[in-house]
Amino acid sequence: MSLHGKEVGGGKGLGLPGMDVGPARHILSSGPPSVVMEGIVMGFSFEGLNVYQRALKVAETVSGMAAAFGRGHYLLADEIRRCAYRICQQIAEGAGHWPRAEQRGAYSTARGIVFEMVPLLELARRASLLPIEMHESLKSELEGLSKMLTGLIRGSDEKSGTDALTRSRAGGGSAKAAL
Helix, strand or coil: CEECCEECCCCHHHCCCCCCCHHHHHHHHCCCCCEEECCEEECCHHHHCHHHHHHHHHHHHHHHHHHCCCCCCHHHHHHHHHHHHHHHHHHHHHHHCCCHHHHHHHHHHHHHHHHHHHHHHHHHHHCCCCCHHHHHHHHHHHHHHHHHHHHHHHHHHHHHHHHHHHHHHHHCCCHHHHC
Protein backbone atom coordinates (compact mmCIF):
# COMPACT_ATOMS: atom_id res chain seq x y z
CA MET A 1 0.00 0.00 0.00
CA SER A 2 1.37 3.44 -0.77
CA LEU A 3 0.88 6.72 1.02
CA HIS A 4 2.13 9.85 -0.72
CA GLY A 5 4.13 7.69 -3.14
CA LYS A 6 5.82 5.66 -0.38
CA GLU A 7 5.19 2.02 0.43
CA VAL A 8 3.93 1.55 3.95
CA GLY A 9 3.67 -1.61 6.08
CA GLY A 10 0.72 -3.76 5.91
CA GLY A 11 -1.87 -5.96 7.50
CA LYS A 12 -2.16 -9.26 5.62
CA GLY A 13 -3.05 -10.86 8.92
CA LEU A 14 -5.97 -8.44 9.13
CA GLY A 15 -7.22 -9.35 5.69
CA LEU A 16 -6.33 -5.98 4.23
CA PRO A 17 -4.82 -6.08 0.75
CA GLY A 18 -1.12 -5.33 0.56
CA MET A 19 -0.67 -5.10 4.29
CA ASP A 20 1.35 -7.31 6.61
CA VAL A 21 1.57 -6.87 10.37
CA GLY A 22 4.31 -9.46 10.74
CA PRO A 23 4.77 -10.98 14.21
CA ALA A 24 1.81 -9.07 15.65
CA ARG A 25 -0.59 -11.00 13.37
CA HIS A 26 -1.31 -13.74 15.94
CA ILE A 27 -2.00 -11.17 18.67
CA LEU A 28 -4.46 -9.26 16.54
CA SER A 29 -6.38 -12.34 15.43
CA SER A 30 -6.49 -14.21 18.74
CA GLY A 31 -9.55 -14.37 20.97
CA PRO A 32 -13.21 -13.84 20.28
CA PRO A 33 -14.49 -10.38 19.38
CA SER A 34 -16.11 -8.48 22.24
CA VAL A 35 -19.08 -7.06 20.37
CA VAL A 36 -20.61 -7.08 16.89
CA MET A 37 -22.64 -3.94 16.11
CA GLU A 38 -24.00 -2.87 12.77
CA GLY A 39 -22.00 -5.68 11.16
CA ILE A 40 -18.69 -4.40 12.56
CA VAL A 41 -16.58 -6.45 14.95
CA MET A 42 -15.64 -4.35 17.95
CA GLY A 43 -12.74 -5.73 19.96
CA PHE A 44 -12.51 -3.20 22.78
CA SER A 45 -14.84 -3.37 25.77
CA PHE A 46 -15.80 0.31 25.64
CA GLU A 47 -17.16 -0.11 22.11
CA GLY A 48 -20.08 -2.04 23.54
CA LEU A 49 -20.98 0.62 26.12
CA ASN A 50 -24.30 2.34 25.40
CA VAL A 51 -22.86 5.66 26.54
CA TYR A 52 -20.00 5.31 24.03
CA GLN A 53 -22.36 4.45 21.17
CA ARG A 54 -24.57 7.40 22.08
CA ALA A 55 -21.55 9.72 22.22
CA LEU A 56 -20.50 8.54 18.75
CA LYS A 57 -23.93 9.40 17.37
CA VAL A 58 -23.75 12.86 18.92
CA ALA A 59 -20.27 13.33 17.42
CA GLU A 60 -21.52 12.29 13.96
CA THR A 61 -24.47 14.67 14.18
CA VAL A 62 -22.36 17.54 15.46
CA SER A 63 -19.67 16.99 12.85
CA GLY A 64 -22.16 17.20 9.99
CA MET A 65 -23.92 20.16 11.54
CA ALA A 66 -20.71 22.10 12.17
CA ALA A 67 -19.55 21.54 8.59
CA ALA A 68 -22.55 23.57 7.45
CA PHE A 69 -21.74 26.62 9.61
CA GLY A 70 -19.91 28.31 6.77
CA ARG A 71 -17.31 31.01 6.64
CA GLY A 72 -16.65 33.16 9.65
CA HIS A 73 -17.70 30.50 12.14
CA TYR A 74 -14.77 28.13 11.87
CA LEU A 75 -13.65 28.49 15.51
CA LEU A 76 -17.11 27.77 16.91
CA ALA A 77 -17.61 24.79 14.57
CA ASP A 78 -14.17 23.44 15.39
CA GLU A 79 -14.67 23.76 19.14
CA ILE A 80 -18.05 22.00 19.00
CA ARG A 81 -16.55 19.16 16.94
CA ARG A 82 -13.56 18.84 19.26
CA CYS A 83 -15.81 18.61 22.31
CA ALA A 84 -17.89 15.86 20.72
CA TYR A 85 -14.77 13.91 19.75
CA ARG A 86 -13.20 14.36 23.20
CA ILE A 87 -16.28 12.95 24.91
CA CYS A 88 -15.84 9.71 22.94
CA GLN A 89 -12.12 9.66 23.69
CA GLN A 90 -12.60 10.17 27.43
CA ILE A 91 -15.15 7.37 27.63
CA ALA A 92 -12.71 5.05 25.86
CA GLU A 93 -9.89 6.18 28.14
CA GLY A 94 -12.00 5.64 31.25
CA ALA A 95 -12.85 2.10 30.23
CA GLY A 96 -9.14 1.43 29.75
CA HIS A 97 -8.10 2.43 33.27
CA TRP A 98 -7.82 -0.17 36.00
CA PRO A 99 -7.53 1.96 39.09
CA ARG A 100 -11.13 3.01 39.73
CA ALA A 101 -10.06 6.53 40.68
CA GLU A 102 -8.50 7.02 37.22
CA GLN A 103 -11.57 5.52 35.58
CA ARG A 104 -13.80 7.91 37.54
CA GLY A 105 -11.54 10.83 36.55
CA ALA A 106 -11.85 10.09 32.84
CA TYR A 107 -15.64 9.74 33.07
CA SER A 108 -15.81 12.98 35.09
CA THR A 109 -13.78 14.74 32.41
CA ALA A 110 -16.15 13.42 29.72
CA ARG A 111 -19.10 14.75 31.74
CA GLY A 112 -17.39 18.13 32.06
CA ILE A 113 -16.92 18.27 28.29
CA VAL A 114 -20.63 17.52 27.83
CA PHE A 115 -21.30 20.61 29.96
CA GLU A 116 -18.80 22.64 27.86
CA MET A 117 -20.81 21.85 24.73
CA VAL A 118 -24.05 23.36 26.04
CA PRO A 119 -23.00 27.05 25.78
CA LEU A 120 -21.32 26.38 22.42
CA LEU A 121 -24.58 25.00 21.02
CA GLU A 122 -26.44 27.98 22.50
CA LEU A 123 -24.03 30.38 20.77
CA ALA A 124 -24.59 28.54 17.49
CA ARG A 125 -28.37 28.81 17.97
CA ARG A 126 -28.16 32.53 18.76
CA ALA A 127 -26.03 33.09 15.65
CA SER A 128 -28.79 31.37 13.62
CA LEU A 129 -26.38 28.59 12.69
CA LEU A 130 -28.43 25.93 14.43
CA PRO A 131 -32.21 25.50 14.10
CA ILE A 132 -34.07 25.50 17.41
CA GLU A 133 -35.28 21.91 16.89
CA MET A 134 -31.73 20.61 16.38
CA HIS A 135 -30.51 22.66 19.34
CA GLU A 136 -33.15 21.12 21.60
CA SER A 137 -32.49 17.62 20.25
CA LEU A 138 -28.73 17.89 20.81
CA LYS A 139 -29.25 19.38 24.26
CA SER A 140 -31.50 16.45 25.12
CA GLU A 141 -28.84 14.00 23.90
CA LEU A 142 -26.20 15.78 25.96
CA GLU A 143 -28.43 15.59 29.02
CA GLY A 144 -28.80 11.85 28.45
CA LEU A 145 -25.02 11.46 28.08
CA SER A 146 -24.49 13.42 31.27
CA LYS A 147 -26.83 11.14 33.20
CA MET A 148 -25.18 8.01 31.79
CA LEU A 149 -21.72 9.32 32.67
CA THR A 150 -22.92 10.21 36.17
CA GLY A 151 -24.00 6.58 36.52
CA LEU A 152 -20.55 5.39 35.45
CA ILE A 153 -18.90 7.80 37.89
CA ARG A 154 -21.12 6.66 40.75
CA GLY A 155 -20.53 3.03 39.79
CA SER A 156 -16.78 3.65 40.01
CA ASP A 157 -17.28 5.33 43.39
CA GLU A 158 -19.25 2.38 44.74
CA LYS A 159 -16.72 -0.13 43.44
CA SER A 160 -13.86 1.94 44.87
CA GLY A 161 -15.57 1.95 48.26
CA THR A 162 -16.11 -1.81 48.07
CA ASP A 163 -12.48 -2.37 47.05
CA ALA A 164 -11.24 -0.17 49.90
CA LEU A 165 -13.47 -1.95 52.39
CA THR A 166 -12.20 -5.33 51.21
CA ARG A 167 -8.57 -4.16 51.46
CA SER A 168 -9.09 -2.73 54.94
CA ARG A 169 -10.71 -5.91 56.21
CA ALA A 170 -7.88 -7.98 54.76
CA GLY A 171 -5.33 -5.71 56.45
CA GLY A 172 -7.22 -5.43 59.72
CA GLY A 173 -7.70 -1.64 59.50
CA SER A 174 -10.92 0.33 59.61
CA ALA A 175 -13.01 0.96 56.51
CA LYS A 176 -12.86 4.73 57.13
CA ALA A 177 -9.07 4.70 57.10
CA ALA A 178 -9.06 2.85 53.76
CA LEU A 179 -11.43 5.33 52.16
